[in-house]
Amino acid sequence: MADPTLTSRMLILLGNGADPEVFASPCGVGTRSMTFSKSTGEAALLDCDTPLDVPAAMTRWSESDDTSVSFQGLLAKEALPTWRAWADAVGDAAVRNIRIMIDEPLADGGGYWELPAILTSLEMSTEGTGRANVSATISGAGRRVWTNAAA
DSSP states (O other): OOOOOOOOOEEEEEEOOOSSOOEEOOTTEEEEEEEEEEEEEEEEEOOSSOTTTSOOEEEEEEEEEEEEEEEEEEOOGGGHHHHHHHHHOOGGGGEEEEEEEEOSOGGGTOEEEEEEEEEEEEEEEOOTTSOOEEEEEEEEOSOOEEEEOOO
């Protein structure tokens, strides 16, 4: 029995919209998470030979994929322009490309998903004279595509 080889090298990178686009991790962010989910359709499927004698079986299929990412950490002054611009954006300007990167070599499964996304929630908080915190939720706004790490 062998122990697994674990990684801590998961990043969520925000695109700057330039050409060529540059992706960077928001300064101050310490906790990152991602969720991939599927919406499904379902139907009860009756047995063809004995539909009245055998209970129907549920059949399901995938109808859509969704992606959600979230951040938590300290509010860095360097990140304020990014958060402010994205939070205030409307229409097409509210959609930015993001990457969810597994920062490992190709041989270890490295690469990234890239997709358009919208900042759906931004919270800044502090208590007393403590440091300010930030948390953000970003929802996918299109298809995610996987790209392998360079070999």
